Amino acid sequence: MQIYLVGGAVRDKLLSLPVKDKDFVVVGATPADMLEQGYQQVGKDFPVFLHPSTKQEYALARTERKSGSGYTGFTCYAAPDVTLEQDLVRRDLTINAMVEDENGQVIDPLNARADLDNRVLRHISASFSEDPLRVLRVARFAARFHRQGFTIADETLLLMQAMTQAGDLAELTPERVWQEVEKTLSAANPEVFFKVLKDIGALAVILPELDNLFDLAVISSDEDNDDKNNSNLGLQALSLLKNTALLSSNLAIRFAAVMQNLGEQQANIKALAKRCKVPNEHRDLAILVSAQQAHIHNALTLTPAAIISLFDNTDAWRKPERFQQILLTCSSSKSKQLADAYQPTQYLTNMLNTACDIAVQPIIAAGFRGPEIKQQLTLQRISALTALRA
Ligand SMILES: Nc1ccn([C@@H]2O[C@H](COP(=O)(O)OP(=O)(O)OP(=O)(O)O)[C@@H](O)[C@H]2O)c(=O)n1
Structure with missing residues (x-):
């Protein structure tokens, strides 16, 4: 042998x-x-x-x-x-x-060897089409080897498109789709995967929630938020993912980045996560980012009470590390700014540290009981933030 x-x-x-x-x-x-x-x-x-x-x-x-x-x-x-x-x-x-x-x-x-040297992803023969997962694999390799200069051969792209149009991707279970997405999220340029699949019509089949974003115009007029190339929410989501991938290799953060433009449509994130059996950690981060990003971008203008609500809604008290992940994901949307220049990060971190210093024992010792304890805690936290801002 x-x-x-x-x-x-x-x-x-x-x-x-x-x-x-x-x-x-x-x-x-x-x-x-x-x-x-x-x-x-x-x-x-x-x-x-x-x-x-x-x-x-x-x-x-x-x-x-x-x-x-x-x-x-x-x-x-x-x-x-x-x-x-x-x-x-x-x-x-x-x-x-x-x-x-x-x-x-x-x-x-x-x-x-010639294809490797010329940085070409090319299918070997027509039997490529016997396994529809290969459409996703090629998109994943394009994402992984983008930095090395690899592109997909025209004939391979055409075959991938033909397989998609023939309905072959319907055979893929959502779990197998997610396995490829998850592997892709750790690639150097995960955004390339979604772009390739969008271009051949496959995104509409495997992740329709994300595909729909490409039909929605970007409405924000925030100057440093908008890359001129991002004419729709789908392209913008890919550029958010690209920026985020430069900041973090954490898969939950990268997933939340590409999902964050689903914004108002959190039900869609839930549907996608349920169908594909996305880990809860990824799902929860994506939902929190899409729900809270507008508040976080405007953190410097929020009242102390609104900041405390933000901490309540994100459970920042019990999950300070996840709160940092939320901030990091939000920071990547400011494409012209580096993440460490994203003011809400430092600002909200200071606010959270200050609010966390309020202890609950003295409140109980003062005789408050039941729901009054939470009310008092909130009032004292708001006072502490008001003092910090003064
Ligand atoms: N649907 C598939 C899956 C795998 N392969 C072949 O099996 C090998 C091993 O597959 P796998 O371990 O999934 O991929 P790798 O190419 O080793 O890449 P990775 O580094 O992502 O594991 C591939 O190189 C390829 O030759 C294939 O032809 N078709």
Whole structure:
């Protein structure tokens, strides 16, 4: 049997990027050969094995044909006579179809190196369309490798568009969509993913709530808020995401950034989050940002009572770290200002620290009971903020 390193690890190595997972393809072996050597079988449908000590994935070379609809509608043929080239041809992109042998020699039967060198994301063959998830994967790779200069080949973009128009994406469950979105949110330029999907009509299918924003004009006249290129709320959402990605790698913050223009339509954030099983932390941050951003942008003009309400509504008392995440997400909307020049951050942080200094024990000691305690606390907090502003 011959064993080769394959896929993302070879690609990332050639791009001088850190290699995360190592996948291997095994040519000329049977499942029995693998088990005999101590490998553990993990794939039910595919012959995939874990190495006895490293636990890395070793898959027998296989050919795949789509036999029905859905994720499981594949016929897979793995046998010792499947060649390396046959295994590579069934894959998605040329840059993902190079291997490295045990001596570190790159083997490239599909001539993928040229695409890697020219920074092109190109599908390998028409069988790309057998897996609709690949439409999202290509958009994700475009987001991840944008900084390295990668663009999608015209013919690949056309195929992705054709697959979308043919309704292929309906096969994707919301959970699989979210898995790709989540992976994308950690990419260097997550906004590119959404832009690619918008351009080919796929965003309307997988995230219609976000897609609708592209039909809504930007109405704010706030000078330093508006990038002239942001003619609609969708484009503006993408530029907010772009700015936020420069400020934070936190996925909840990045998710809240791209959702924040749903503003008035928080029901849509809830619907999207429920359908896609978005983690609660992400959902809650997105809802709070979209609900409170207008108040936060105007923090310097708010009355002390309104500031205390803001802290109540965001539960800043019990969750000061999340409150900082809300501020960070809001700060990214000021595209011409750096985040540390966003005045509400320092201002509200000072206010919160001051209000938090009011202790509850003296209020109880003074004889207040039940709901009166909260009322007194609020009054004293408001007085403290009024004194601070004076
Ligand atoms: N829908 C898919 C999923 C995977 N692959 C192939 O399987 C390899 C491994 O897949 P995966 O680990 O998901 O992706 P990587 O390319 O390794 O990228 P990442 O760094 O995101 O894991 C890919 O390189 C690609 O050759 C494919 O052709 N079609």
